[in-house]
Amino acid sequence: MAWLGQAGLDRARAPALLQAVAAAVAASGDAGFASLLTALERRKQAAAIVPLLHAIEARGMDPGPGLATLLKLLGHRDWTVRVAAARALASSGRPESIPALIRTMGREAEGGRARAEMNHALARLTGKNLGPFPDLWTAWWRAHEEDVMRGKLELGGHRPEPPRKLDQGRFYGIPQEARRIIYVLDVSGSMEISMRNPRWIKNAWVPARDDEESRLDAAKKELLRAVRKLRKGTRYAVLLYSDHVVALDDHLVKATREAADRLAAELERVGPESSTNIYEALDYALRMANVHPDSPPGAAKADAIFLISDGSPTDSEGQVEDPARVLSAVGKWNALQRVAISTIGIGRQHNAAFLKALAKQNGGEYYAAGSKRKREKRGR
Numbered sequence: 001m002a003w004l005g006q007a008g009l010d011r012a013r014a015p016a017l018l019q020a021v022a023a024a025v026a027a028s029g030d031a032g033f034a035s036l037l038t039a040l041e042r043r044k045q046a047a048a049i050v051p052l053l054h055a056i057e058a059r060g061m062d063p064g065p066g067l068a069t070l071l072k073l074l075g076h077r078d079w080t081v082r083v084a085a086a087r088a089l090a091s092s093g094r095p096e097s098i099p100a101l102i103r104t105m106g107r108e109a110e111g112g113r114a115r116a117e118m119n120h121a122l123a124r125l126t127g128k129n130l131g132p133f134p135d136l137w138t139a140w141w142r143a144h145e146e147d148v149m150r151g152k153l154e155l156g157g158h159r160p161e162p163p164r165k166l167d168q169g170r171f172y173g174i175p176q177e178a179r180r181i182i183y184v185l186d187v188s189g190s191m192e193i194s195m196r197n198p199r200w201i202k203n204a205w206v207p208a209r210d211d212e213e214s215r216l217d218a219a220k221k222e223l224l225r226a227v228r229k230l231r232k233g234t235r236y237a238v239l240l241y242s243d244h245v246v247a248l249d250d251h252l253v254k255a256t257r258e259a260a261d262r263l264a265a266e267l268e269r270v271g272p273e274s275s276t277n278i279y280e281a282l283d284y285a286l287r288m289a290n291v292h293p294d295s296p297p298g299a300a301k302a303d304a305i306f307l308i309s310d311g312s313p314t315d316s317e318g319q320v321e322d323p324a325r326v327l328s329a330v331g332k333w334n335a336l337q338r339v340a341i342s343t344i345g346i347g348r349q350h351n352a353a354f355l356k357a358l359a360k361q362n363g364g365e366y367y368a369a370g371s372k373r374k375r376e377k378r379g380r
Contacts, residue, residue, distance in 0.1 A: 018048060019335065022055035033059060037066035046078035050336045053084035060091040060156075067094055074104045080336045082108075083117040090121035093156025095148045098125060098141055106134035111233070113303040113340070116177040125155050132177075169229035171306050172222060172344050173367045176229065178304035180252055181236045182285050183223055186309045188242045190349070191216035192272040193310075198347060215310050215346050218369075220267045227263060230255035237288060237302075238263060241281035242274040243316045247288070252301060275318040276311045279326050282341070283333065291338040305341045307358070312351040323354040327361060337363040344369055
């Protein structure tokens with residue numbers, strides 16, 4: 001079995017297939033984990049390294065002699081590898097990871113996703129959340145290094161405290177840390193239901209009264225509030241989806257007061273219609289982000305996607321879509337997690353299991369608007 005696992009790891013080429021093989025090998029025990037580490041040392045390209053690191057992270061165990069390899073990958077030229085290595089180190093609970101992650105954070109571009117991911121890894125290790133600020137983390141390490149190395153502070157598996165600073169606020173409960181964001185807004189027919197007093201008659205929804213705020217009205221308001229919080233230099237795009245997808249712009253626009261005012265005017269004309277074609281919405285969004293396998297060669301044009309939904313996936317004809325098909329497709333399109341996909345579920349009828357799985361699979365967070373337990377931390 002170990003030989004078969006190693007053969008699969010050596011021969012698989014497509015990132016999605018390699019990740020499936022790696023997950024199976026990782027679950028097979030210590031021998032499988034050793035095979036993962038061996039394959040990690042052999043592979044050179046990001047498309048092969050990242051799926052292996054995801055499997056090591058999911059296993060969540062001490063890498064033993066493989067720690068040196070994980071630490072070395074923090075210096076890889078491809079940022080997706082550095083991010084995946086940081087997540088794997090966060091799962092390992094090894095104290096040597098902390099200073100290495102702090103040094104890597106200091107080398108990453110300020111305001112970039114990679115620096116934010118280093119902070120997330122440190123937060124998972126320590127339970128603290130000092131933000132993507134190397135100086136603060138360096139000072140914390142100097143003050144706590146002795147306790148950490150003596151085992152007085154348990155590492156790994158923490159649910160981090162809220163960040164100390166959010167310079168772009170939140171979209172619903174999820175921090176807006178990225179500087180290039182695509183918002184994907186559900187405008188299906190059920191979004192006309194009252195946000196606070198949803199009513200159904202014979203399995204058909206009842207539109208909100210004139211004196212009530214609909215789900216779509218509430219989502220528009222939150223979107224505008226979030227966009228107005230974006231820092232100068234941040235770029236964003238808004239996609240609307242029902243049975244088809246409409247892009248309000250064909251590219252990411254600069255966050256300015258004028259752009260936000262223009263968005264407000266455009267959203268004023270948008271009403272609910274038809275079904276919930278999440279498959280096509282994410283296909284479009286990932287193409288816009290330039291990370292889709294069919295996209296032209298080049299750097300990613302977005303770092304984060306926020307997807308809002310109040311139901312379950314349907315196709316362009318309004319028929320129920322298998323959520324597993326959507327997850328499988330997105331897993332192939334975004335195999336290296338070059339874009340973090342966070343999900344927001346609105347109303348009691350949203351498919352929480354699907355939205356949680358989508359966020360977890362793509363390095364994002366899930367938030368349930370209006371529920372008591374609103375936010376679940378990022379995937380893995």
